[in-house]
Amino acid sequence: MEADTKLEAGSANEPNRLKYSRRNFWSGFLFGLGMIAFIDEMVFHQLLRWHHFYDRATTDVGLISDGLFHAFSWFATIGGLFMFADLRRRRAVWLTRWWGAVLLGAGIFQLYDGLIQHKVFRIHQIRYVENLIVYDIIWNTAAVIMILAGIYLLRRAQKSVKREEGRS
């Protein structure tokens, strides 16, 4: 009977969530990464038109990195959501862990985009204005906040498992 109570850690409605703990993480991580890249494309490229399609300063490796991440994020958004649907039908959704991974994936991509792709590879800048540094600081601080919030949620999910185990 001990095995059964372990499986039920946290929620009786989602009995399989411990078994699919890793899939919860990857579903969230992929979706988070894809979602932030989608917002980048929608808001900063299309609506605000701050980002440029191509910048004359773009390095070759920047072009490759940009293409790979663009393609990967496009797949990750859809793949992550299908994985979430899979977790639902298996009654294995673990929302704290999932949201933690979403924030972690979004934050890591935003930080990579903000530091490596914008600054090192120079694919394009956030906005073509004089006080660009302000935009850079806000961009990357937001990324760090998302990463920290993601780690916090992931650790809370982990702690709740230990608490459940201690109780049983």
Add this chain to the structure above:
Amino acid sequence: MIVLNHSQPHGHSHSTAFFDVAGLGPQLILAFPFVIALVIYLFAAAAAKRKGKSWQGYRMVLFTIGAGCALAAVIGPLAEWAHANFTVHMLGHLLLGMLAPLLMVLAAPVRLLLRAMPVKWGRRLTKVLKSLPARIVTDPAVASLLNIGGLWILYTTELYAAMHDDVLLHLFIHMHVFLAGYVFTASMISIDPMPHRTAYLYRAIVLVLALAGHQILSKFIYANPPAGVPRPEAEAGGQLMFYGGDAVDVFIIFMLCLQWYRAARPRGKMSQKTSAGQFTPAAD
């Protein structure tokens, strides 16, 4: 065959002879296979129904629109305009190499043929599909190389300019663009029976790399116009290739994920239905 050589890569149409690159001859040659394919498809659907086997109407619609997209790219005003304008050429590429293949793959023509054909012919077709060359070409990685690699060669070498001078090259490249696009799409998401289904993760990785190769090329074209292409046309064409590619690929990604989702369903109660993509010739 008369081959007229133009000194300019973008020869204009009002002095074109029948077999000139922009003339009616090559247009008819390129259009012919698609018309034949559409006629065979519709006849096969009717034959299947006569044999008492069902065939979904929406698949007929998909195939018809798909053939229509291909035809729009190879014959008529769009095809003629594409010789003079790179942006229009890129629209033709999207229709012929991406949208038409996607729609036709979703129409499952092989499955329809197997249903409509006498069993003896069906066995022969299955044998061809299972042959070694077919297996090699339909591997996602090989298909991606043929598809995306071909585009890199076309747009980053002198080939693009040469295509506007040489009729045979023009015919070959246009058929290649369609066939490579079709095999690529089929290797990822075919509803048709395939010689060998590769693992979902493998297909996903290759699809991401192929999509990346396509998007990198479109920005490369934006930055480095092919020989003879004015910068504004290359910039507009590159962006059209980028966003058009995204729009078509989102359906391929969605279908691939959907097929994984169905195949990976929990095996509590065994379902009797065969999952999409399994090799089940002639069976309904």
